[in-house]
Amino acid sequence: MKAKTTSRSRSRNSNRYVVIMAGGRGERFWPMSREKRPKQLLTLLGNRSFLQQAVDRVLPLAPPERIFVITNQAQVAAVRRQLPELPRANIIGEPCGRDTCAAVALGGALVAARDPDGVFAVLPADHVIPDVRRFQRVLRAAFDVASRQPVIATIGIKPTEPATGYGYIELGEPLDGTGDDGRPGAVRFHHVRRFVEKPDLPTAQRYLKGGRHWWNAGMFVWSVSTLMQGLERHCPEVARAAAVWAGLRGERPLLSRLAEDYPCLTKISIDYALLEKADNVVVAEGDFGWDDLGAWPALARHLPPDTAGNCAVGDFLHVDAAGNIVFDARTKQRSLVAALGVKDSIIVLTDDAVLVAAKSDAQKLKQLVARLAEAGRHELL
Amino acid sequence: MKAKTTSRSRSRNSNRYVVIMAGGRGERFWPMSREKRPKQLLTLLGNRSFLQQAVDRVLPLAPPERIFVITNQAQVAAVRRQLPELPRANIIGEPCGRDTCAAVALGGALVAARDPDGVFAVLPADHVIPDVRRFQRVLRAAFDVASRQPVIATIGIKPTEPATGYGYIELGEPLDGTGDDGRPGAVRFHHVRRFVEKPDLPTAQRYLKGGRHWWNAGMFVWSVSTLMQGLERHCPEVARAAAVWAGLRGERPLLSRLAEDYPCLTKISIDYALLEKADNVVVAEGDFGWDDLGAWPALARHLPPDTAGNCAVGDFLHVDAAGNIVFDARTKQRSLVAALGVKDSIIVLTDDAVLVAAKSDAQKLKQLVARLAEAGRHELL
Numbered sequence: 001m002k003a004k005t006t007s008r009s010r011s012r013n014s015n016r017y018v019v020i021m022a023g024g025r026g027e028r029f030w031p032m033s034r035e036k037r038p039k040q041l042l043t044l045l046g047n048r049s050f051l052q053q054a055v056d057r058v059l060p061l062a063p064p065e066r067i068f069v070i071t072n073q074a075q076v077a078a079v080r081r082q083l084p085e086l087p088r089a090n091i092i093g094e095p096c097g098r099d100t101c102a103a104v105a106l107g108g109a110l111v112a113a114r115d116p117d118g119v120f121a122v123l124p125a126d127h128v129i130p131d132v133r134r135f136q137r138v139l140r141a142a143f144d145v146a147s148r149q150p151v152i153a154t155i156g157i158k159p160t161e162p163a164t165g166y167g168y169i170e171l172g173e174p175l176d177g178t179g180d181d182g183r184p185g186a187v188r189f190h191h192v193r194r195f196v197e198k199p200d201l202p203t204a205q206r207y208l209k210g211g212r213h214w215w216n217a218g219m220f221v222w223s224v225s226t227l228m229q230g231l232e233r234h235c236p237e238v239a240r241a242a243a244v245w246a247g248l249r250g251e252r253p254l255l256s257r258l259a260e261d262y263p264c265l266t267k268i269s270i271d272y273a274l275l276e277k278a279d280n281v282v283v284a285e286g287d288f289g290w291d292d293l294g295a296w297p298a299l300a301r302h303l304p305p306d307t308a309g310n311c312a313v314g315d316f317l318h319v320d321a322a323g324n325i326v327f328d329a330r331t332k333q334r335s336l337v338a339a340l341g342v343k344d345s346i347i348v349l350t351d352d353a354v355l356v357a358a359k360s361d362a363q364k365l366k367q368l369v370a371r372l373a374e375a376g377r378h379e380l381l
Numbered sequence: 382m383k384a385k386t387t388s389r390s391r392s393r394n395s396n397r398y399v400v401i402m403a404g405g406r407g408e409r410f411w412p413m414s415r416e417k418r419p420k421q422l423l424t425l426l427g428n429r430s431f432l433q434q435a436v437d438r439v440l441p442l443a444p445p446e447r448i449f450v451i452t453n454q455a456q457v458a459a460v461r462r463q464l465p466e467l468p469r470a471n472i473i474g475e476p477c478g479r480d481t482c483a484a485v486a487l488g489g490a491l492v493a494a495r496d497p498d499g500v501f502a503v504l505p506a507d508h509v510i511p512d513v514r515r516f517q518r519v520l521r522a523a524f525d526v527a528s529r530q531p532v533i534a535t536i537g538i539k540p541t542e543p544a545t546g547y548g549y550i551e552l553g554e555p556l557d558g559t560g561d562d563g564r565p566g567a568v569r570f571h572h573v574r575r576f577v578e579k580p581d582l583p584t585a586q587r588y589l590k591g592g593r594h595w596w597n598a599g600m601f602v603w604s605v606s607t608l609m610q611g612l613e614r615h616c617p618e619v620a621r622a623a624a625v626w627a628g629l630r631g632e633r634p635l636l637s638r639l640a641e642d643y644p645c646l647t648k649i650s651i652d653y654a655l656l657e658k659a660d661n662v663v664v665a666e667g668d669f670g671w672d673d674l675g676a677w678p679a680l681a682r683h684l685p686p687d688t689a690g691n692c693a694v695g696d697f698l699h700v701d702a703a704g705n706i707v708f709d710a711r712t713k714q715r716s717l718v719a720a721l722g723v724k725d726s727i728i729v730l731t732d733d734a735v736l737v738a739a740k741s742d743a744q745k746l747k748q749l750v751a752r753l754a755e756a757g758r759h760e761l762l
Contacts, residue, residue, distance in 0.1 A: 031719070317756060319749045320742060333714035336761060337735045338412070340749050341742030342726060347735075354718045354730065356737055361701060361722025368700045368721050375698060380717060 015118050016143050018058045019107030021218070022051055022071040022079060022125035023097065026381075027369045028295045028362075031353035032329055035381050039293075040125035041078055044327070045302050050126040050293075052082055057132050058123070061140060068110050069125070070094060070103045089251045095259045100218075101273040102265045105231060105238045106258070109245035112224045116246075119147045121221045122270075128302060130289035134185075138284055141187035142221040145175070145282060152230070152278055153189065153221040155286040156214025162204035165294065167216040167271060168196040175282050192281035195271060214283065216271065217290055226280070235273045238265060295362040296346045300325055310339070314349070325359070353380055396499045397524050399439045400488030402599070403432055403452040403460060403506035404478065407762075408750045409676045409743075412734035413710055416762050420674075421506035422459055425708070426683050431507040431674075433463055438513050439504070442520060449491050450506070451475065451484045470632045476640040481599075482654040483646045486612060486619045487639070490626035493605045500528045502602045503651075509683060511670035515566075519665055522568035523602040526556070526663060533611070533659055534570065534602040536667040537595030543585035546675065548597040548652060549577040556663050573662035576652060595664065597652065598671055607661070615658045619646060676743040677727045681706055691720070695730070706740070734761055 022040045026033035033039045040051040048056060055067060064085045071079050073093035080091050092110065094103060104122055111118040121139060129135045142153035156169045172191035195216065199207065207213035222230075231239035241261045248254045266273075275281060291301060303311035303325075310321060314328025314337055321339035326347045328337055337347060346362065348355040357365070372380050403421045407414035414420045421432040429437060436448060445466045452460050454474035461472050473491065475484065485503055492499040502520060510516045523534035537550045553572035576597065580588065588594035603611075612620035622642045629635045647654075656662060672682060684692035684706075691702060695709025695718055702720035707728045709718055718728060727743060729736040738746065753761050 317749075317752060317758075319745055319752055330714075333711075333732065335731075335733045335735060336758070337737070338749055338753075339737050340745060341739035342737050343739075345723060345726075345737065347737055349735065350716075351714065352716045354716060354728075354735070356718070356720050356723050356726065356728055358722035358724075364700055364721060368698075368719055371698060371700055372719075377698075377717065 013061075013143070015115050015147075016062050017066045017068065017111045017114070017118050017120035018062045019104070019111065019120055019122050020051070020054050020058075020067065020069045020125050021100065021103055021107075021122060022054075022069050022075070023094065023103060024126055027366045030365055030369050031348060031350045031355050031380065032327070036074055036078065038075065038126075041075070041082060044293075044299060045128065049082055050128070051079065053129075054123060054125045054127070055083055055086070057129060057135060058121070058139070060136055061121075061143070065090070066114070068092065068107060070107055072097060092251075092254070092258075095255075095262045097267070098262055098265045099267045100270040101235060101238055101268045102262065104220075104227070104270045104274075105235075105242040106245060108224055108227045108231075109242045112228070112242075112246035113248070116224055119143055119221065119223045122219065124218050124292070126293070127217070128289075128291040128293050130291075130302075132288070134288040135286070137185065138187050138286055138288065139219075139221070141189075142219075142284060145189055145284075146221040146223055146226065150223070150226045150229070150280060151175075152226060152275065152281045154192065154275075154281060154283045155217055155219040156283045157217050157286050157290045158211075158214055159204075159208045162201060162208045163215065164198055164201055164204050167198055168204075168207055168213040169216050169281075169283050170194050170196060171212045171214065171283065187284050189282040189284045192283050195276045195281075214285065217286055217292070219286065220270075220275075230274050230278050230280075234277045235266075235268075238273070241265065295365065296325055296327075296348070296357070297359045297362050299327070312337070323359070394442075394524070396496050396528075397443050398447045398449065398492045398495070398499050398501035399443045400485070400491070400501055400503050401432070401435050401439075401448065401450045401506050402481065402484055402488075402503060403435075403450050403456070404475065404484060405507055408747045411746055411750050412729060412731045412736050412761065413708070417455055417459065419456065419507075422456070422463060425674075425680060426509065430463055431509070432460065434510075435504060435506045435508070436464055436467070438510060438516060439502070439520070441517055442502075442524070446471065447495070449473065449488060451488055453478060473632075473635070473639075476636075476643045478648070479643055479646045480648045481651040482616060482619055482649045483643065485601075485608070485651045485655075486616075486623040487626060489605055489608045489612075490623040493609070493623075493627035494629070497605060500524055500602065500604045502600065505599050505673070507674070508598070509670075509672040509674050511672075511683075513669070515669040516667070518566065519568050519667055519669065520600075520602070522570075523600075523665060526570055526665075527602040527604055527607065531604070531607045531610070531661060532556075533607060533656065533662045535573065535656075535662060535664045536598055536600040537664045538598050538667045538671045539592075539595055540585075540589045543582060543589045544596065545579055545582055545585050548579055549585075549588055549594040550597050550662075550664050551575050551577060552593045552595065552664065568665050570663040570665045573664050576657045576662075595666065598667055598673070600667070601651075601656075611655050611659055611661075616647075616649075616654045619654070622646065676746065677706055677708075677729070677738070678740045678743050680708070693718070704740070 024038040026038040043049045069091045076093035111120045146153040170193040172193040175189035300311045305311050308322040310324045312326040316326050318339040320341045323344040328349045332351050344359040346357040405419040407419040424430045450472045457474035492501045527534040551574040553574040556570040681692045686692050689703040691705045693707040697707045697718050699720040701722045704725040709730045713732050725740040727738040
């Protein structure tokens with residue numbers, strides 16, 4: 001699995017692949033999201049699911065046969081239904097969750113099996129990216145850098161608030177030879193000084209002020225060889241498994257081997273396992289309006305508000321209500337939703353559940369889902 | 382229509398009638414209540430509608446054939462469906478709304494047509510009366526008084542708060558010969574000094590403290606002759622019409638005459654037209670837990686709350702929600718209602734509408750209904 005880079009494959013970009021990580025759980029957008037219908041499969045904005053939009057965005061960079069989706073076994077069928085344009089075998093269900101290190105290694109193996117000289121992007125399935133053209137330009141630049149040099153090219157997001165829920169990437173010196181061609185909008189890379197785990201609020205405030213720390217959005221581009229070298233050095237156990245996976249042909253042998261190997265792998269994120277230890281990471285700014293849409297209140301950033309700041313999807317009417325998010329996703333018995341005087345609430349309706357929540361408590365939705373589980377309401381999980 | 386009181390009819394109480402006033406509109410309990418399904422027809426507490434409960438309560442005092450219901454034409458069919466035990470002709474729809482003076486006069490005429498010596502109670506259709514036995518005892522005492530003397534016997538409610546939404550009855554001297562027989566729970570009457578219109582808050586606070594002012598709950602008992610004499614003196618126009626109505630036999634002649642007379646009658650309440658001017662009004666305390674259930678928040682007084690003070694009818698689960706009223710009246714597609722963090726809200730679900738309201742804004746529900754009308758949503762009115 002050593003890189004045998006040929007100028008031919010590079011010049012045509014036919015060695016470029018995309019691995020979409022679609023293993024999310026279904027809690028933060030309950031009752032829309034469920035165990036078998038997590039956020040990435042939901043269509044909350046526009047008329048395509050987050051996953052479908054993630055695929056749509058990379059189609060100009062890689063054809064369907066070079067796009068992989070890694071999900072869990074329970075969701076494979078739903079993912080395949082949403083993405084009929086992708087070859088069935090490109091959608092792989094992990095036998096159990098082993099965090100992102102195993103999933104990224106699996107992605108690398110899938111790419112390596114097709115092209116040992118492959119360069120691939122790892123991208124989340126459930127983010128919102130308003131400026132798709134800019135995203136594609138930044139991603140293409142990351143592919144270029146990772147094709148030219150043995151680096152891990154990441155995309156960081158300039159903070160707009162002192163968020164404590166993200167990891168941060170600390171910028172080092174500019175990377176020579178990028179972004180300095182003088183063209184407007186050129187993508188400039190920096191060396192990464194270090195990855196920082198989720199900080200406390202004072203630290204996050206300092207980062208916001210300092211301007212040298214960007215959010216880690218979980219987007220990475222690397223060649224198969226760069227990834228594998230990193231894994232061999234920092235997680236040899238995973239590297240060995242990935243090398244075996246890359247040598248298998250056909251879906252069945254792979255799935256059967258994954259079922260054997262996965263339970264033995266350490267549950268660890270790629271950030272902890274590799275990125276924090278690597279010294280060859282570079283970062284470009286992801287200035288394309290990125291939003292990871294962490295919970296219901298975030299939806300308001302992408303829906304047109306009425307004059308009172310209510311964002312509504314569905315038949316909505318109100319008196320003196322303000323700052324609410326109303327989402328009627330019922331298919332069987334839709335009806336008017338009327339609000340009177342309520343402020344900063346979330347009102348969500350599905351065919352089998354109604355949620356009324358205070359925006360300020362949106363982070364506690366997990367507790368509500370846990371309460372449902374305790375109450376044995378498995379049909380609603 | 383002069384009273385020809387016979388001791389025979391009195392002793393058997395066979396001259397006792399009840400007229401239930403069921404002309405309310407459908408705004409304060411929207412979306413449950415509608416123009417064609419006003420509050421009195423709703424089943425919000427127990428398994429009988431307010432109107433059905435109003436009839437149930439008086440059955441020990443008067444058989445169905447001596448109970449009349451006065452409603453409006455649009456609601457006659459629904460009222461008859463709810464009260465199959467009443468003779469059809471006892472349920473009369475007014476051709477148009479002319480406030481309570483006309484309705485009471487119509488009630489008097491209906492009774493007079495059966496028994497010129499009749500004594501009858503006028504009672505609202507949409508109140509909550511938890512202590513039915515006490516109510517019956519007080520009402521029986523009012524019948525007794527109004528049978529013995531040419532007085533208007535009303536039932537007042539001792540205030541529990543400085544309410545500004547009710548009229549008040551100021552107590553005078555005790556009425557000789559009532560309540561002084563020494564039995565526990567005997568019903569004592571007072572002369573009424575005067576009726577007071579809805580007061581401002583300082584006045585209401587003074588009333589509450591003083592203990593000489595009771596709420597006017599709109600319950601009156603009088604003989605046909607006492608009512609007619611009062612009307613002849615204070616509203617001769619209405620008295621003349623009522624005398625004609627009392628002389629008609631059969632439903633059709635009456636309805637056709639009402640259609641002719643009603644539009645010409647003054648729109649005025651019986652309080653303004655008669656009670657405030659009369660000098661023969663007596664009052665007993667209605668100490669039976671009366672509640673006129675003015676709006677959604679009042680429902681909490683009659684539903685068992687959970688430990689967080691949420692009152693729920695339907696499948697309800699919450700985390701950190703408190704003081705809410707949840708009412709799921711859907712018949713077609715019921716579902717869980719989950720609340721997260723919301724406080725003091727009203728959540729109501731019907732098959733065709735969802736209401737989420739702040740309790741503190743419940744009085745503004747009329748505005749919401751008006752907004753629906755403006756928006757042409759007549760199917761929801």
